[in-house]
Amino acid sequence: MQTISENRCFGGIQGVYRHDSAACSCPMTFGVYLPPQARTGSVPVLWYLSGLTCTHENAMVKAGAQAWAARAGMALVFPDTSPRGPDVPDDEAYDLGQGAGFYVNATQSPWSTHFRMWDYVAEELPRIVTANFPIDEERQAITGHSMGGHGALTLAMGQPERFRSVSAFAPIAHPARSDWGRKQLSAYLGERESAWALHDATLQMQARGFDGEVLIDQGTEDQFLDLLMPQALAEAMAARRQPGAFRLQQGYDHSYFFVASFMRDHVEFHARALDLI
Amino acid sequence: MQTISENRCFGGIQGVYRHDSAACSCPMTFGVYLPPQARTGSVPVLWYLSGLTCTHENAMVKAGAQAWAARAGMALVFPDTSPRGPDVPDDEAYDLGQGAGFYVNATQSPWSTHFRMWDYVAEELPRIVTANFPIDEERQAITGHSMGGHGALTLAMGQPERFRSVSAFAPIAHPARSDWGRKQLSAYLGERESAWALHDATLQMQARGFDGEVLIDQGTEDQFLDLLMPQALAEAMAARRQPGAFRLQQGYDHSYFFVASFMRDHVEFHARALDLI
Numbered sequence: 001m002q003t004i005s006e007n008r009c010f011g012g013i014q015g016v017y018r019h020d021s022a023a024c025s026c027p028m029t030f031g032v033y034l035p036p037q038a039r040t041g042s043v044p045v046l047w048y049l050s051g052l053t054c055t056h057e058n059a060m061v062k063a064g065a066q067a068w069a070a071r072a073g074m075a076l077v078f079p080d081t082s083p084r085g086p087d088v089p090d091d092e093a094y095d096l097g098q099g100a101g102f103y104v105n106a107t108q109s110p111w112s113t114h115f116r117m118w119d120y121v122a123e124e125l126p127r128i129v130t131a132n133f134p135i136d137e138e139r140q141a142i143t144g145h146s147m148g149g150h151g152a153l154t155l156a157m158g159q160p161e162r163f164r165s166v167s168a169f170a171p172i173a174h175p176a177r178s179d180w181g182r183k184q185l186s187a188y189l190g191e192r193e194s195a196w197a198l199h200d201a202t203l204q205m206q207a208r209g210f211d212g213e214v215l216i217d218q219g220t221e222d223q224f225l226d227l228l229m230p231q232a233l234a235e236a237m238a239a240r241r242q243p244g245a246f247r248l249q250q251g252y253d254h255s256y257f258f259v260a261s262f263m264r265d266h267v268e269f270h271a272r273a274l275d276l277i
Numbered sequence: 278m279q280t281i282s283e284n285r286c287f288g289g290i291q292g293v294y295r296h297d298s299a300a301c302s303c304p305m306t307f308g309v310y311l312p313p314q315a316r317t318g319s320v321p322v323l324w325y326l327s328g329l330t331c332t333h334e335n336a337m338v339k340a341g342a343q344a345w346a347a348r349a350g351m352a353l354v355f356p357d358t359s360p361r362g363p364d365v366p367d368d369e370a371y372d373l374g375q376g377a378g379f380y381v382n383a384t385q386s387p388w389s390t391h392f393r394m395w396d397y398v399a400e401e402l403p404r405i406v407t408a409n410f411p412i413d414e415e416r417q418a419i420t421g422h423s424m425g426g427h428g429a430l431t432l433a434m435g436q437p438e439r440f441r442s443v444s445a446f447a448p449i450a451h452p453a454r455s456d457w458g459r460k461q462l463s464a465y466l467g468e469r470e471s472a473w474a475l476h477d478a479t480l481q482m483q484a485r486g487f488d489g490e491v492l493i494d495q496g497t498e499d500q501f502l503d504l505l506m507p508q509a510l511a512e513a514m515a516a517r518r519q520p521g522a523f524r525l526q527q528g529y530d531h532s533y534f535f536v537a538s539f540m541r542d543h544v545e546f547h548a549r550a551l552d553l554i
Contacts, residue, residue, distance in 0.1 A: 008498065009534035061533065064341040067541075221285065256338065257286035264344075 001132055004029065010070035011036035014060065019128055023120040024083035025113055030125060031060040031078035032133055035070045044139035044274040045075040045129070046267065049121065049155075051146030052180075053099045056080045059145070062256040068267035072276045075135050079121055081147065083114040096184055102175075103151030104199050106188035115188060121151065122159055141270035145169040145259050146228070147180075149216075153201035153233075157210050165273030167215035167266045169259045170222055173233035174202040180227040202229070205236035214244030215269045217262045219252030278409055281306065287347035288313035291337065296405055300397040301360035302390055307402060308337040308355035309410055312347045321416035321551040322352040322406070323544065326398065326432075328423030329457075330376045333357045336422070339533040345544035349553045352412050356398055358424065360391040373461055379452075380428030381476050383465035392465060398428065399436055418547035422446040422536050423505075424457075426493075430478035430510075434487050442550030444492035444543045446536045447499055450510035451479040457504040479506070482513035491521030492546045494539045496529030 004016040012035040021028040037043050046069065048059050056078045059065065069076050082088075082101030089110040091097035101117035130137045142163050144152035149171025156166035175181020176196045185196040197203045214237065218230045234246045252258040271277045281293040289312040298305040314320050323346065325336050333355045336342065346353050359365075359378030366387040368374035378394035407414045419440050421429035426448025433443035452458020453473045462473045474480045491514065495507045511523045529535040548554045 007530055007532050007534040008496070008528040008538070010538045014534050062338050064344060064537070066534075067341060067344070067537070219285070251285040253284055255284050257284040257291050257343075260341070260344070261285070261287045 001128065009033065010066045012038065012066070012070055014066060016056065021083070021120060021124060023116045023124040026083045026085050026088055028083065028120065029056050029080055031056045032129060033060070033066050033069055033076040034133060035073050035075065037073035038075060038134045042134040042136040043073055043075050044141070044276060045077060045135045046270050047077050047079070047121070047140065047142040047152070049079065049103065049142070049144030049148030049151040050081050051144070051148045052081070052095050054081050054148070055099070058256070059259070062260065063263050064260045065263050065267060068264045072267055072271035074267065074271060074274065074276060075133065077125070077129055079125055082117060088114045095180065096187055100147065100184065102147060102184045102188060102199070103154065104185070104188050107195070108188060108190050111188050118155070122155060139164065139274045141165045141274055143167040143169070143266055143270070144171070146224075146254065147172055150175060150201055154199050154204055157201070157204040157208055158198055160208070160211055163212070165212050165270050166210055167269055169262065169266070170218050170224070170228055170254055171201060171216065171233070172228055174200060174229040176200040176203060177232070178227050178229050180224070202232040202236045205233060205240055205242060209240045209242050212243070213269070213273060214242055215266060216244070216246045217265070218246070218248055219254065219258045220248050220250050221252060222254045224254050278405065286310065287343045289315065289343070289347055291343060293333065298360070298397060298401060300393045300401045303360045303362045303365055305360065305397065306333050306357055308333045309406060310337070310343050310346055310353040311410060312350050312352065314350035315352060315411045319411040319413040320350055320352050321418070321553060322354060322412045323547050324354050324356070324398070324417065324419040324429070326356065326380065326419070326421030326425030326428040327358050328421070328425045329358070329372050331358050331425070332376070335533070336536070339537065340540050341537045342540050342544060345541045349544055349548035351544065351548060351551065351553060352410065354402070354406055356402055359394060365391045372457065373464055377424065377461065379424060379461045379465060379476070380431065381462070381465050384472070385465060385467050388465050395432070399432060416441065416551045418442045418551055420444040420446070420543055420547070421448070423501075423531065424449055427452060427478055431476050431481055434478070434481040434485055435475055437485070437488055440489070442489050442547050443487055444546055445494075446539065446543070447495050447501070447505055447531055448478060448493065448510070449505055451477060451506040453477040453480060454509070455504050455506050457501070479509040479513045482510060482517055482519060486517045486519050489520070490546070490550060491519055492543060493521070493523045494542070495523070495525055496531065496535045497525050497527050498529060499531045501531050
């Protein structure tokens with residue numbers, strides 16, 4: 001693992017690191033924020049998964065999460081959103097290929113060699129970060145924005161022992177029924193829709209739910225409401241009696257100004273689940 | 278004045294606007310954050326001046342200031358750092374020309390037509406924002422980072438009636454004696470060094486000081502310490518018995534991770550001076 005940069009930030013360290021990923025068969029870059037409390041012992045961790053077109057960097061510089069993580073004593077991990085590089089397949093569209101991994105293990109050509117973001121976030125990167133940083137793997141939580149909210153919800157329900165809490169900002173809530181989803185799930189997983197079910201938060205909420213609290217924030221002025229389909233997930237949460245909250249935030253859009261505005265609530269939500277407050 | 282974008286942010290509005298600047302003889306873009314309190318009356322304002330290579334956007338998305346401004350009930354204004362455009366002179370170096378206006382009125386060719394950032398920030402943009410937004414021009418404060426810290430300090434001392442408080446993050450503290458300064462002041466103002474004095478925070482602190490409190494934060498691991506010359510300004514502040522604080526922050530560098538880490542302190546410092554808390 002190679003250190004790209006480390007900057008003091010709210011009394012802790014915001015680092016960027018690179019490693020050769022076995023899951024993705026290419027070098028992968030990620031960010032880790034260690035709060036001041038990590039100097040004297042291991043700390044719980046909140047995973048943050050980003051959305052379409054993002055790298056590890058967007059949330060790291062724009063979401064303001066470190067302020068609240070430092071106060072709570074929580075590490076943050078910011079994975080990239082896909083494999084990258086000249087040898088990695090890509091597509092001209094912003095929403096397929098590099099920057100758009102959708103947190104699945106692709107089974108279809110040309111994607112299946114590198115696009116294994118489920119394994120990367122579920123298995124490989126957790127091993128890397130717990131081996132290299134003072135992180136308590138017994139206390140993990142996960143969140144994300146848009147495609148990353150989709151990833152957070154599907155990973156949390158797909159790895160039921162791993163996370164104590166899950167939240168999402170404007171998640172892609174029902175990709176099996178949306179143009180943000182059908183295109184990518186077809187390309188990565190093939191046309192057989194039964195293979196998509198593990199990668200649809202609404203279908204997972206209907207089938208199994210989450211053993212813990214769930215927090216969803218969605219802006220009422222989000223320019224992508226038709227693609228996100230929040231109503232499907234809200235209905236599924238209520239039908240399952242899923243503990244948690246689905247909040248509609250008046251006037252907010254899909255931007256990081258929305259994410260930053262409610263980041264404190266999300267970090268403190270996870271801090272309670274992780275026994276920090 | 279043209280609206281480029283408006284996003285809900287911490288209950289207020291983060292906007293970006295463009296107007297034809299008479300001072301700079303070109304279109305200029307700026308950001309304004311209005312806190313929730315601006316819906317029911319005029320609010321005080323904190324000006325944020327950015328550093329070399331920045332636009333209006335950097336601090337707006339990376340400094341996290343809106344969280345604290347919303348709480349305090351304070352507007353934020355984010356000007357650009359220079360005139361811009363294909364008709365505006367530039368230099369290949371990152372630290373001269375576009376993105377590097379140094380907050381002076383250039384008197385030398387080819388800069389003098391457009392590079393009038395002192396007049397722009399001191400006179401023109403204040404008229405624009407007070408005419409278009411619910412801002413109380415009797416309650417103004419100013420801050421900035423690096424070249425913007427230089428601008429904040431020199432404007433605050435050069436317009437003694439305008440600002441109640443001034444602060445700076447890692448300011449270029451003594452440009453008349455630094456390679457971050459001598460090059461630009463020579464190019465914009467000519468070789469006669471007496472013309473530079475109004476644009477050197479240390480010289481202004483020696484000559485007149487500021488009628489109010491001053492807050493300076495400087496990281497001890499700043500990669501540009503030799504160019505910033507914080508010791509010159511610290512000495513001048515102490516010699517003048519200038520009310521305020523000059524703080525060395527252990528382990529912090531020159532990045533926005535440093536700025537964000539202490540933004541709350543700066544916003545609350547100005548909020549006290551502006552009678553908000």
